[in-house]
Amino acid sequence: MFESLKNKLNKAVKKITKSVSKKEIEKGKVEENKSGIFSFIKEKTISEDDIEDVLWELQLELLEGDVALEVAEKITESVKKELVGKKVKRSTDIDKYTRNALKNAILEILKTDSNVEDLLKIKKKPFVILFVGVNGTGKTTTIAKLAKYFMEKGLVPVIAAADTFRAGAIEQITKHGEKLGVKVIKHKKGSDPAAVAYDAVNHAKSKNKDVVLIDTAGRMQTNMNLMEEMAKIKRVVNPDFIIFVGDALTGNDAVEQAKMFDEKIGIDGVILTKADADTRGGAAISISYVIGKPILFLGIGQNYDDLIEFKPEWVVKQLFT
């Protein structure tokens, strides 16, 4: 996961170390010990000039990896701020400081004000969650995974098959429901999705169920019918939480889609799917900073258990070990 991003960051650490050491070597102010670690004869203070070119290269590489521009700028700016003026005695210090500066910059980017556990604490019964996103991102699979996640927490979910648009969508979610032992509320293909969602909420109320998971249709985010359809479902069932499901592999597109859904419908959090196949990590790094909403989970495969809670510290650990 995020292999390419990990390589880019590691490469940047090495380049910064080399760049800071190089000038001192040229000036003959360096001793090299047996293990090849440079010790500076006099303590060296890192200057802007030492690292500017390398940070610029890093910014370009991040952009190539589909990290959003504002995020790439923020990362390099934070690293610069943290490094310039730092006093170093040997090259390993630079390595250590740069690694820390990058870790801190990425943690800062990934942190949002909202706490995922607080957000998903089921405080009301039934707790109604609406899932939105373009087609093929993995919404249906993710809903099945989350149904299992809630069941493991001792909660009883019900699913609304409100994707009445795509051929096979109702059958697909019904199959998941059968496998998991979760009731799926459905109408005919082509029927009103808001009515399906409404029935599912009523079912949950009458059967004392805890969570309603509403699957919705995909299509392009620019399709106004889709946005109107989502807005209608929202009006009718007044969900407690709206989750945007995005495909990590689509990088910046996922970020743009999230922005659009947030503007038109309003979202509370994000689930990124297919993170298992994503080497670039652009969407994972950028999405919550750009829209100001947290990533809740990462989808990491096609099985029901392939869903992990998103923790900024965990991501940073993946990137730097």
Ligand SMILES: Nc1nc2c(ncn2[C@@H]2O[C@H](COP(=O)(O)OP(=O)(O)OP(=O)(O)O)[C@@H](O)[C@H]2O)c(=O)[nH]1
């Ligand atoms: N590798 C991997 N594949 C996934 C993941 N999540 C979903 N998929 C696969 O992605 C494909 C699309 O998933 P669906 O759940 O059908 O997508 P959808 O968003 O409901 O599709 P629409 O109904 O067209 O909107 C399926 O083949 C899933 O198995 C994931 O986290 N990792």
